[in-house]
Amino acid sequence: xxxxxxxxxxxxxxxxxxxxxxxxxxxxxxxxxxxxxxxxxxxxxxxxxxxxxxxxxxxxxxxxxxxxxxxxxxxxxxxxxxxxxxxxxxxxxxxxxxxxxxxxxxxxxxxxxxxxxxxxxxxxxxxxxxxxxxxxxxxxxxxxxxxxxxxxxxxxxxxxxxxxxxxxxxxxxxxxxxxxxxxxxxxxxxxxxxxxxxxxxxxxxxxxxxxxxxxxxxxxxxxxxxxxxxxxxxxxxxxxxxxxxxxxxxxxxxxxxxxxxxxxxxxxxxxxxxxxxxxxxxxxxxxxxxxxxxxxxxxxxxxxxxxxxxxxxxxxxxxxxxxxxxxxxxxxxxxxxxxxxxxxxxxxxxxxxxxxxxxxxxxxxxxxxxxxxxxxxxxxxxxxxxxxxxxxxxxxxxxxxxxxxxxxxxxxxxxxxxxxxxxxxxxxxxxxxxxxxxxxxxxxxxxxxxxxxxxxxxxxxxxxxxxxxxxxxxxxxxxxxxxxxxxxxxxxxxxxxxxxxxxxxxxx
Numbered sequence: 381x382x383x384x385x386x387x388x389x390x391x392x393x394x395x396x397x398x399x400x401x402x403x404x405x406x407x408x409x410x411x412x413x414x415x416x417x418x419x420x421x422x423x424x425x426x427x428x429x430x431x432x433x434x435x436x437x438x439x440x441x442x443x444x445x446x447x448x449x450x451x452x453x454x455x456x457x458x459x460x461x462x463x464x465x466x467x468x469x470x471x472x473x474x475x476x477x478x479x480x481x482x483x484x485x486x487x488x489x490x491x492x493x494x495x496x497x498x499x500x501x502x503x504x505x506x507x508x509x510x511x512x513x514x515x516x517x518x519x520x521x522x523x524x525x526x527x528x529x530x531x532x533x534x535x536x537x538x539x540x541x542x543x544x545x546x547x548x549x550x551x552x553x554x555x556x557x558x559x560x561x562x563x564x565x566x567x568x569x570x571x572x573x574x575x576x577x578x579x580x581x582x583x584x585x586x587x588x589x590x591x592x593x594x595x596x597x598x599x600x601x602x603x604x605x606x607x608x609x610x611x612x613x614x615x616x617x618x619x620x621x622x623x624x625x626x627x628x629x630x631x632x633x634x635x636x637x638x639x640x641x642x643x644x645x646x647x648x649x650x651x652x653x654x655x656x657x658x659x660x661x662x663x664x665x666x667x668x669x670x671x672x673x674x675x676x677x678x679x680x681x682x683x684x685x686x687x688x689x690x691x692x693x694x695x696x697x698x699x700x701x702x703x704x705x706x707x708x709x710x711x712x713x714x715x716x717x718x719x720x721x722x723x724x725x726x727x728x729x730x731x732x733x734x735x736x737x738x739x740x741x742x743x744x745x746x747x748x749x750x751x752x753x754x755x756x757x758x759x760x761x762x763x764x765x766x767x768x769x770x771x772x773x774x775x776x777x778x779x780x781x782x783x784x785x786x787x788x789x790x791x792x793x794x795x796x797x798x799x800x801x802x803x804x805x806x807x808x809x810x811x812x813x814x815x816x817x818x819x820x821x822x823x824x825x826x827x828x829x830x831x832x833x834x835x836x837x838x839x840x841x842x843x844x845x846x847x848x849x850x851x852x853x854x855x856x857x858x859x860x861x862x863x864x865x866x867x868x869x870x871x872x873x874x875x876x877x878x879x880x881x882x883x884x885x886x887x888x
Contacts (some may be wrong), residue, residue: 382405433583439498441628445572446584448630451526451555453623454498455576456513456533456547467587497575497623498523498547499632501662503556504551505531509622510637511538514545523549526582537665541673542740543599543637544658546665557624560631562654563727565589565610573614573650575623583767585613594651595733599638604675607736609651610634610716617652627650634658658742674744676715677708679878680732683720686833690845690869690883691720691753698722698753699735702880713763715752718846718881722758723751739765792822794858795850797887799828800835801850809840815873817850818842833884835872842879843871864888 431439496513500506507523510593514521514535521533531549538545569589577583591611599607612625616639625634634652664671679702688696698720702861704711720730725748729735742748744767751760792803801822809820821839843849844858845868862868863886870882 383705404633434644442572444783445626445628445630446574449557449572449624449626449632450574450582450584451498452557452632453526453576453582454500454507455524455581456496456498456507456509456622457520457522457524458494458496458514479713495576495579495619496621497619497636499557499622499624499635500554501546501557501659505551505554506536506662506666507533507547507549508544508635509547509659510635511540511543512637513622514547514695515539515540521547523547524581525551525554535668537671539661539665539671540670541671542653542657542661544635544653544665546662546746554826556627558630559633559655559659560627560629560633561729562610562633562656565592565627565633565654568747570628571612571614572628573612573616573620573623573652574625574626575616575620575636577615577617577619579619585615585618587612590649593731593734595731595736597638597640597651604731606657606736606740608654608657608733609637610654612650612652613648614650615646617646618644620650640704654737657737657741672743673740673768674742674746674767676739676748676763677704677705677710677878678767679703680721680735681880682732683730684883686867686883686885687869689883690867691718692756693720693753697728697730699729699732703878709763709766713761713765715750715761716754718754718869718880720753721750722753722804725749726751727831730772793856795830795856797859797864798884799825800830802841802855804851805840813840813873814877815840815842816846818873819849819852829884829887833882835870835882835884836874838875840873841870842873845869846871859886860881862886 383574387730395565399476413764476663490620496509498513500511501508501665503704507510515538521535522530523533524530529551531551533547536546536548537743540558540775567589571589573587576581589610590613594611595607597609599605610625612634614625618630621635621638624632625636627633631653634654635658636650636652640644640651661671680699681702683693683696683698685692685696687700689702701710701715701719701721703717704715705828721735724735724738727738729738739748742765744765747762747764749760749762751758774817792801794801801824801838802819803822805815805818805820807810810816818840821830821835821837824835824837841849841855847858849855849858858868866886867883868886870884871879872882873879
């Protein structure tokens with residue numbers, strides 16, 4: 381064999397050995413070198429935690445509910461009329477005033493376009509939303525469905541007192557919400573909110589029911605506005621108004637309406653109208669285009685611990701009849717100032733807003749059965765509701781600003797234990813305020829007992845513990861006869877002409 385042939389055979393053998401070495405080498409153990417993309421393993425082999433069946437089931441429930449209810453919620457775009465600059469501070473677009481928001485925006489003197497949400501409540505195109513979403517619309521009102529289809533909508537009817545409205549599109553076989561029973565809701569219950577916040581269509585947020593029966597937010601400037609909200613910590617922002625709040629069965633429990641905020645955006649607290657009330661209003665709007673609401677004909681207030689003590693209750697319960705309106709339903713049924721309404725149609729009530737909500741679901745001409753406490757005993761009374769145009773209402777009292785009082789120190793009497801001054805009524809005041817006897821409230825100490833319980837300069841105290849008071853000396857005598865810690869029940873006439881009851885605790 382020639383040298384050239386021997387060299388070739390040697391080279392071939394060396395090449396085979398090199399290939400064998402390469403194939404047998406564990407490249408992962410070599411500290412230096414290069415690896416191809418298929419040789420690098422990214423991520424761990426498995427997640428570090430295996431979820432329990434409970435966690436997996438809860439996650440699956442949120443996914444299933446979100447898929448089921450998101451198609452039931454629509455986007456609403458409304459072209460609004462021009463709002464004169466002088467009126468802009470009086471109106472909103474999608475929430476409340478400080479610290480609560482309904483989210484309204486107006487710019488310059490041009491027509492504006494606002495957006496909100498709605499929930500399909502009938503397969504043939506009826507949609508439930510907020511009144512404040514649609515109230516300013518004079519141009520187009522366009523509904524966009526989850527699948528991207530768009531329809532022009534028309535207004536069926538709206539109700540400013542509950543902030544609800546119904547609109548209609550020409551469509552069929554729409555995915556439709558199922559209604560829960562909002563009377564059965566519980567604080568802590570898991571919920572999801574679905575809507576179109578900040579232009580982000582079909583957004584789902586999750587939270588719990590933070591509180592029930594939330595009222596006195598003063599969202600509605602009308603004194604007969606109904607506020608009995610579900611409070612939730614599910615994120616709600618401008619554009620969510622009119623969208624749905626759902627339970628984990630996928631049933632609609634409320635219509636999202638507003639938020640508590642100091643920035644105009646979500647800060648942890650949102651409010652929804654309970655579906656039982658919303659359904660009742662929607663049925664009226666679809667039937668008649670308006671709500672044929674009935675009223676009891678009383679002004680009402682909560683029963684706090686001091687009022688309960690004055691009324692000889694063991695604990696604060698029920699709703700106090702502050703005043704009975706002339707010729708109203710309550711007066712005809714025999715209700716009196718100082719009565720305490722404990723139940724409406726067998727359902728217990730402990731807040732004015734809850735009572736308002738229950739009555740708001742009734743129509744004029746219907747009866748409500750009330751359980752009432754008076755003078756240590758209870759009785760039941762049927763009240764036939766009347767329409768509002770007969771000056772009947774169920775309403776929280778709205779105090780007026782006090783008038784200027786001429787403080788005559790020679791005639792005033794200081795009641796230090798109650799934190800106020802009183803003075804006799806002169807003849808002109810009696811004529812102007814349409815009263816006989818009583819005493820006029822003068823200066824009221826800031827943070828004093830009288831101020832804390834709602835007495836204001838200019839109020840007239842007519843009686844103490846249901847006994848007429850004719851002079852400051854009469855009042856002082858009754859005060860002297862009370863021990864420290866006793867509660868006096870005052871009948872008070874405010875400057876707006878309403879008469880109510882205030883309980884003050886004696887401090888000596």
